[in-house]
Amino acid sequence: MIPLSYFYLVNVETNEPLAIFSADECHSSNDLAALEGRLRLEHNVDDATNGLALRNSVSARLPTDQIMVLLARQAHRRMRKS
16 A cells, blocks of 8 residues: 655665655654654664665655555565565
C-alpha cells in the first residue's frame, strides 16, 4: 500500500530516491519530528560526507510508479534478510 505521508532518502549527487519510510502512523507534529529525527540518526543523514538527503512528501512528492519501485525493492531486501 502506498503511504499518504512519507519521508524518503535521496542520493544527493544523482537525486535518485533510495528508500521510503511511511509517516502514516504519525498523528501529530511531534510524531513526525520524532520519526524524522530517528531516520536522520539511523541513516547518518546530517553527515555531509555520506551523500544522503532526507526529504518528505509534503514538500516534494514522488511519482506513484517510483514509490512502487522503492517499496518493492525494500520488501525484497527484507525477505532476503529473513
